[in-house]
Amino acid sequence: MKKLFLPVIGLLCVVTIVKAQPGKTEIAKWQYNRNGAVSITWDDGSINQFKVALPILNKLKLPATFFIITGQIPGSQYQGKFIGRPVKDIIKETATIPTNKNNFFERASATGYLGLIGPLDYHYKAGSLIDAGKTDAAYKAIDECYAKVRSGEFKPGVQHNDEWKDAHGTTWPQIKAYAAQGHEFASHMVTHPRLAALDETNLMYEAEKSRLDVLNHLGLQYTFSAEGPFGTENERAVSYLSKVYPALRNRMPEPWLKEISRGNKDTPGNTDKEYVQYQRGATTKTPLPMMKAWVDTAIARHDTWLVLTHHGVDGIGWEALPHQELDEYFTYIKNNQDKLWVATFGDVTKYMRERQSAKIQSNLMGNKITVSVNNPLNKTFYTLPLTLKTYLPSSWKKVTITQGIKKQTVSTASDAKGTYALYQAIPNGTTVVLTGV
Structure with missing residues (x-):
């Protein structure tokens, strides 16, 4: 045992350091005893993520996690579909029974499968309102949608969301080759729906069938992680997803983890938790110095897992960032790799859980x-x-x-x-x- 005498504002503070007995073994908080962890994640699988961003990551030898929309990939067994009563019966019923808690999820689930262009927009609007806790407004949105359906205001056709369309151009063999380069591929559902607006049957179809296509094309190890679209934290939706996937970027309600979602303006701050998951999502308005400051926080704190969420690249995808900015940012992360463990979302999750239960x-x-x-x-x-x-x-x-x-x-x-x-x-x-x- 060794005593250090340290002056503290005129007082003498005694710090006792106890020598460890030979054989005493500890598990480092992070792999390789680094100060913190960083996971670079991507949503939607838009084509420039692979054509432009992935070569930058490979050049720097940085692994990433890609949450992909499986239904649009050629060769996938499962595409979007509505499972339930005939939609004509649902439409007829909306004329006499207003949308309420008993029928909302069925109606919202069916909107994208009415053979019309326009109702899918109401699915997204209603789901956004449910995520925001505005249930009455969500009901009104669905009522408005079906009123327009009954009056013939929508043109016939098949409508897909923007994320689905931006993801076109990548095949399963290409994705398998990217995975072999050290990247994690994980589910972002079959069609990128608003999960909070789906009934149980259709929500589980999105989760389970996406998993099956990942399993069949990539293997069991890639069925570990998932991300419900739009980063939903809806408790009902997350509870269903948790039955299918061991790890969700949406929520990880571990007793030893403080979660800060990308929409939360909070900072790691003081916490009695062992770990902090600090999600940050750069948009086109995010200054590069701020993005680098997130990295600096992970280095300085020793308890922080920085989870970066990216979408578009070079004009394709939501909030598309230029490749020059991504190159500079990822190089900054690479230059600090002696202090940071850069790993996939799945690997960091596994490490923390293994350590906490060992x-x-x-x-x-x-x-x-x-x-x-x-x-x-x-x-x-x-x-x-x-x-x-x-x-x-x-x-x-x-x-x-x-x-x-x-x-x-x-x-x-x-x-x-x-x-x-x-x-x-x-x-x-x-x-x-x-x-x-």
């Missing part, structure tokens, strides 16, 4: 320390290496670390608590053996 056992015997790390999580997804910090006898200058067939020798380091080794270990794997050299 149990460590360690034992020092002679010149060997054995360490086991286990957690109760589903081994289908949770196999990400954890960064361990094991304290060693002060005489050890190098240490050989063995787990299964993996073996490496590293130099030791020191901090105020003693001599230690920093290394990667697979949870629920074989015992790690550290041998002094």
